[in-house]
Amino acid sequence: MSLSVDYIARETASNLWRNRLITFAAVLTVAVSLSLVGAAMLLRQGVANATVQWQHGVDVIVWFDPAANGAPQPVQHAIAHELLALPYVRSCIYRSQSFDLAEAHRILAADEAQALTTGTTPASERCALNNPNEAQAIWQQFRGQPGVQSVFYPGQAIRNMEDVTHVLQWVFLVVAVVLLVSASVLIVNTIRLAIFARRREVAVMKLVGATNWFIRVPFMFEGLAQGLMGAVLAAIAVLALHWRLDVLASANRQSVWHQMRMSTPDVVVTTLAVLAVGVLVGSLGSTLAIRRFLTTDRISA
């Protein structure tokens, strides 16, 4: 049995056109749900990128008291030795006031950084840990110690942000899954309507000996086309979202968007994943409909 591309294209297009309203609804539902999936994937990738950028391999920062600047260096040396003596500290690096001031100018908004001078900017000891979870122990040990202004471990902030994004991701994914199930049901219903609308033709096909595949393939492609069309719209939405974030990131290099900036491969992978899920949902919906509503032995319309 030869199944020509021309025949499949003609029949699929005809089916889609006959049920255009419900097809539109199914495509839109697939598009919305896959846009959420894509957004969740981008968010996750962005947070991962930001985390890497923020940490720079530093797990804990001990800020020296600027009031003690110019005061006995031994205090700072002692703290540095004390830090290095801890078994879970891998390495530490000293950053001078001028370095920290330059960094503050780079990170902070211009009006905030303007108020800072070398005199008011603390020097710091930045340490990498063998186990970043021990950062809290350092915080407890060194905070309030003479010569120490504060102890900061970005891991905590990052973990807070990761917790928030983790919850957001799950919310996105749960909503997306619910919408994808709705989209599948809509596709099942669309195919069911298409089968019903063409029941006379299907009956004649069975009567004259068309194979099951010949009868089924146009309906399968209809579901596939709906999934793919929804996925293409979702892919466009994902690309638009990425483009928008890129614009925001370029506008302000200190913004969180800049930290979250995604690479081209990240976006390509997300887009391909969205397209693949769309095709999967469409195929699944049409396969279910065909198995349920297109019995092939009986001829009766």
Added chain:
Amino acid sequence: MIRFENVTKAYKGGTVALREVSLEIDKGEFVFLVGPSGSGKTTCLRLLLREETPDSGNIWVAGREVGHLSHWRIPYLRRNVGCVFQDFRLLPNKTVFENIAFALEVIGRPRHVIATQVPQVLDLVGLAKKRDNLPGELSGGEQQRVAVARAFVNRPLVLLADEPTGNLDPATSQGIMRLLDRINRTGTTVIVATHDQGIVDQMRRRVIELDQGNLVRDQARGLYGYGTATAEQPSSRAAE
């Protein structure tokens, strides 16, 4: 060509459509299947098309046992068994030519074959001039001719007709029967399930009569007459 061996078929609810029916139909025969409504005529045709499966017994069509045919083989059986119905079952949005061509298109025949065979069969049924008409523009007799053309265009070994004249006036019915007779003379086995006494009595072909699922008569050159079994039983094992 066709053999029923002790075929029994009952539907849900306990209605027995056929009881231990055995019969044999040779290649090229023309057979009338008669009997009152509910006697099992249509069930016989549905079993031959493998729309139904027998509860017991075997059915052979062209050397193949169809009762236990696997699903994927059913389409290939149906390419050898054409069928015509009382309600024509034409596609209203396709022209006469397209309706007939559709039967070839969906079994994968190439375009040049369709372009050759459809005009031939349109000539056979006398509708060459109406090839571009829609079914709605044709009379009942003409629509049935299109249905016969569609069933025959693939040159099946067997042509089944379920009440083909049920919706037609006597004159038109005779025209359809002449057409089926012409097809039969090409070597195609024709089985007609009918209530039309006029055409059965006029054509005097083999008559198989069913009553409440039982084969009660198998008569060569028979008449319609319900329950009037005669001694002339040429080929039926059921009549032995």
